[in-house]
Amino acid sequence: MDETLTKNKAQQIEESFQKQGFMSYINASITQLEKGEVHIICPYSPDVSQQNGFFHAGIITSIVDVACGYAALSMMPEGMEVLSVEFKVNLLRPAVGSQITAVAKVIKAGKKLTVCEGNVYDENEKLVAKMMATMIGVEQS
Amino acid sequence: MDETLTKNKAQQIEESFQKQGFMSYINASITQLEKGEVHIICPYSPDVSQQNGFFHAGIITSIVDVACGYAALSMMPEGMEVLSVEFKVNLLRPAVGSQITAVAKVIKAGKKLTVCEGNVYDENEKLVAKMMATMIGVEQS
Amino acid sequence: MDETLTKNKAQQIEESFQKQGFMSYINASITQLEKGEVHIICPYSPDVSQQNGFFHAGIITSIVDVACGYAALSMMPEGMEVLSVEFKVNLLRPAVGSQITAVAKVIKAGKKLTVCEGNVYDENEKLVAKMMATMIGVEQS
Amino acid sequence: MDETLTKNKAQQIEESFQKQGFMSYINASITQLEKGEVHIICPYSPDVSQQNGFFHAGIITSIVDVACGYAALSMMPEGMEVLSVEFKVNLLRPAVGSQITAVAKVIKAGKKLTVCEGNVYDENEKLVAKMMATMIGVEQS
Numbered sequence: 257m258d259e260t261l262t263k264n265k266a267q268q269i270e271e272s273f274q275k276q277g278f279m280s281y282i283n284a285s286i287t288q289l290e291k292g293e294v295h296i297i298c299p300y301s302p303d304v305s306q307q308n309g310f311f312h313a314g315i316i317t318s319i320v321d322v323a324c325g326y327a328a329l330s331m332m333p334e335g336m337e338v339l340s341v342e343f344k345v346n347l348l349r350p351a352v353g354s355q356i357t358a359v360a361k362v363i364k365a366g367k368k369l370t371v372c373e374g375n376v377y378d379e380n381e382k383l384v385a386k387m388m389a390t391m392i393g394v395e396q397s
Numbered sequence: 398m399d400e401t402l403t404k405n406k407a408q409q410i411e412e413s414f415q416k417q418g419f420m421s422y423i424n425a426s427i428t429q430l431e432k433g434e435v436h437i438i439c440p441y442s443p444d445v446s447q448q449n450g451f452f453h454a455g456i457i458t459s460i461v462d463v464a465c466g467y468a469a470l471s472m473m474p475e476g477m478e479v480l481s482v483e484f485k486v487n488l489l490r491p492a493v494g495s496q497i498t499a500v501a502k503v504i505k506a507g508k509k510l511t512v513c514e515g516n517v518y519d520e521n522e523k524l525v526a527k528m529m530a531t532m533i534g535v536e537q538s
Numbered sequence: 539m540d541e542t543l544t545k546n547k548a549q550q551i552e553e554s555f556q557k558q559g560f561m562s563y564i565n566a567s568i569t570q571l572e573k574g575e576v577h578i579i580c581p582y583s584p585d586v587s588q589q590n591g592f593f594h595a596g597i598i599t600s601i602v603d604v605a606c607g608y609a610a611l612s613m614m615p616e617g618m619e620v621l622s623v624e625f626k627v628n629l630l631r632p633a634v635g636s637q638i639t640a641v642a643k644v645i646k647a648g649k650k651l652t653v654c655e656g657n658v659y660d661e662n663e664k665l666v667a668k669m670m671a672t673m674i675g676v677e678q679s
Numbered sequence: 680m681d682e683t684l685t686k687n688k689a690q691q692i693e694e695s696f697q698k699q700g701f702m703s704y705i706n707a708s709i710t711q712l713e714k715g716e717v718h719i720i721c722p723y724s725p726d727v728s729q730q731n732g733f734f735h736a737g738i739i740t741s742i743v744d745v746a747c748g749y750a751a752l753s754m755m756p757e758g759m760e761v762l763s764v765e766f767k768v769n770l771l772r773p774a775v776g777s778q779i780t781a782v783a784k785v786i787k788a789g790k791k792l793t794v795c796e797g798n799v800y801d802e803n804e805k806l807v808a809k810m811m812a813t814m815i816g817v818e819q820s
Contacts (some may be wrong), residue, residue, distance in 0.1 A: 277446040278453040281422075305418035312419040313462055313481050318455025340454050341651060342672055344485035344626055344767040346794045346811060348787045363809060364771045368650065368674070369623060371769045371809070386786060386794070388769060388811050390624055390672060392651070482792060483813055485626040485767055487653045487670060489646045504668060505630045509791065510764060510815070512628045512668070527645060527653070529628060529670050531765055531813060533792070559728035560735040563704075587700040594701040595744055595763050600737025622736050626767035 261291045261330055269294075269326045272337070276322065284319050286326070292362040294327040296320075299355045311351035311384075316358075320345070320374035320387045323360035328370035328391035331362050336393040341369070343389035353379035360387075368392060402432045402471055410435075410467045413478070417463065425460050427467070433503040435468040437461075440496045452492035452525075457499075461486070461515035461528045464501035469511035469532035472503050477534040482510070484530035494520035501528075509533060543573045543612055551576075551608045554619070558604065566601050568608070574644040576609040578602075581637045593633035593666075598640075602627070602656035602669045605642035610652035610673035613644050618675040623651070625671035635661035642669075650674060684714045684753055692717075692749045695760070699745065707742050709749070715785040717750040719743075722778045734774035734807075739781075743768070743797035743810045746783035751793035751814035754785050759816040764792070766812035776802035783810075791815060 266289055273279060273286055279296075282304055288295035296319045298304060298311075306312040321340055329338040360374040374387035407430055414420060414427055420437075423445055429436035437460045439445060439452075447453040462481055470479040501515040515528035548571055555561060555568055561578075564586055570577035578601045580586060580593075588594040603622055611620040642656040656669035689712055696702060696709055702719075705727055711718035719742045721727060721734075729735040744763055752761040783797040797810035 272448045275448040276453065277443040278456060281444040302418040303422040307413045307416040312417065312459065314455060314459025315419060317458050317462070318453065321454055321458070340488050342485065342487040342624065342653075344483065344811060346483040346786075346813065347481050348789075348794060363769075364806070366771075371624075371771060373809075383787070386796075386811065388767060388809065390769065483765065483794075485670060487645075487672065489648075489653060504628075505665070507630075512630060512765075514668075524646070527655075527670065529626060529668065531628065554730045557730040558735065559725040560738060563726040584700040585704040589695045589698040594699065594741065596737060596741025597701060599740050599744070600735065603736055603740070619730075622770050624767065624769040626765065628765040629763050 259291050261289065264334060265330060269329060273326070278318065279322060282315060291330050292327055294323045294330065294360050296323045296358045297355050300353065311356050313347050316347070316351055316356060316376050316385045317345050319356070320358035320360060320376050320385065321389065323358040324372035324374045324387060324389040325391055327360040327362050327372050331365040331370060332393045335396050337396050338391050338393055341390040341392050343387050345385055345387045347385050349382065349384055351376070351378050351384040355379050356384065400432050402430065405475060406471060410470060414467070419459065420463060423456060432471050433468055435464045435471065435501050437464045437499045438496050441494065452497050454488050457488070457492055457497060457517050457526045458486050460497070461499035461501060461517050461526065462530065464499040465513035465515045465528060465530040466532055468501040468503050468513050472506040472511060473534045476537050478537050479532050479534055482531040482533050484528050486526055486528045488526050490523065490525055492517070492519050492525040496520050497525065541573050543571065546616060547612060551611060555608070560600065561604060564597060573612050574609055576605045576612065576642050578605045578640045579637050582635065593638050595629050598629070598633055598638060598658050598667045599627050601638070602640035602642060602658050602667065603671065605640040606654035606656045606669060606671040607673055609642040609644050609654050613647040613652060614675045617678050619678050620673050620675055623672040623674050625669050627667055627669045629667050631664065631666055633658070633660050633666040637661050638666065682714050684712065687757060688753060692752060696749070701741065702745060705738060714753050715750055717746045717753065717783050719746045719781045720778050723776065734779055736770050739770070739774055739779060739799050739808045740768050742779070743781035743783060743799050743808065744812065746781040747795035747797045747810060747812040748814055750783040750785050750795050754788040754793060755816045758819050760819050761814050761816055764813040764815050766810050768808055768810045770808050772805065772807055774801050774807040778802055779807065
């Protein structure tokens with residue numbers, strides 16, 4: 257099996273990410289894109305904060321959900337797109353510092369469903385959150 | 398038991414919500430605030446969209462997480478604040494239209510932990526997502 | 539839409555349940571079977587207990603998972619069977635007394651996936667656990 | 680920090696496990712017990728099967744929940760016992776063969792809550808399920 261992400265697939269993911277208005281609104285970016293693994297970072301600003309000034313749980317969840325989705329998509333055949341079926345997140349400690357990084361990996365790529373695991377780290381590489389997510393592939397419309 | 402939210406508690410929640418930079422960034426607002434039940438709406442704009450123009454799963458999750466948190470806080474004694482321990486969300490259908498509404502209710506308020514359920518509806522009152530969340534109370538610093 | 543469970547479907551569910559060795563081992567039984575809603579009870583015995591003598595979390599989870607699965611199956615076309623994709627359970631209080639009852643309902647029946655909610659009650663109708671589950675239909679082999 | 684499980688703690692866990700009527704009913708046993716990591720196996724028999732003869736999802740979940748609980752307890756101070764707050768399980772493939780093994784590890788041991796991850800493998804070391812669980816320590820009564 258070829259473990260390299262095809263150029264087509266990489267381009268599909270990059271283009272899809274560019275179209276996510278919310279991701280650009282918070283200045284998130286993809287920093288790594290491989291077959292079965294995707295990293296996304298989000299820089300700190302007051303616009304992504306919760307009431308104590310830390311990264312908002314919703315922001316942490318958002319970038320790791322997107323990373324899980326594209327990790328799943330990276331394993332799917334051409335012509336598919338991906339939707340989040342569901343996910344669960346444990347928030348382990350306050351996320352402080354200048355940026356957070358979501359690292360998503362595929363645990364099981366099935367014919368219909370793909371299960372991913374995501375970790376979110378603060379700038380000191382402390383684990384701040386952990387996600388388990390179920391993704392579904394649907395034919396591109 | 399007095400089922401009314403005290404003025405102090407309501408004020409605490411409103412002030413905490415005002416301090417959430419992320420919530421004001423996306424123009425979310427609390428539309429209902431009762432003991433054990435909180436509603437939050439978020440209007441549509443391209444800044445909260447995913448790649449197909451629908452409400453982003455991260456936005457849906459963010460507002461229902463916040464609503465669950467304050468629903469939990471509304472049942473806690475004075476002097477506490479609330480943190481999300483974990484949550485799980487099922488995304489049931491694309492969220493379209495001009496706004497979404499998160500409705501969070503307390504299922505079980507314990508001494509340490511509070512379990513909440515949240516539903517998110519689109520503008521036609523179709524259920525677009527469902528959350529189950531565990532919240533913890535910590536003493537205000 | 540006909541909201542009644544067909545005789546065929548009811549029979550399929552009853553037969554499938556009979557074949558679950560584990561369910562008969564713990565003397566669980568279906569007490570209600572409707573389109574979109576299934577109830578299962580499990581009587582207490584030391585064989586289903588945890589270390590303090592209460593109902594084991596694993597037993598609580600097992601019967602509500604099965605109930606969610608059949609609630610999902612009850613909404614699917616003929617010729618399908620059901621598998622649990624994933625579930626999340628919150629355990630709300632110790633489950634004591636002579637029996638527990640799982641009540642599962644379909645939240646959203648989709649073409650591929652069905653999302654269910656399950657509640658487990660003790661003999662005093664106190665809510666002891668809450669599940670959210672994702673089920674998938676597969677063609678009968 | 681001493682990473683070895685104290686003799687007291689190991690004994691507490693073994694004794695607690697012995698008292699779990701359900702675990703002995705299904706012939707489960709602890710095969711590894713370290714600070715922060717616990718393994719539990721369950722042999723196959725028709726009594727732990729679902730309708731197709733595979734290991735029942737409820738059995739898979741039960742042993743990995745117990746393993747997560749004791750992994751959490753292994754990190755707690757003396758005089759505590761552990762309760763499952765909640766867990767989420769993804770079922771990845773049918774569990775076949777003569778036994779399954781649950782491997783639980785502590786992800787984050789906090790003052791009140793401990794988050795664990797559990798994997799369940801079949802006899803060929805294929806991953807059949809994955810759990811993320813939140814455990815709470817309570818003073819022994």
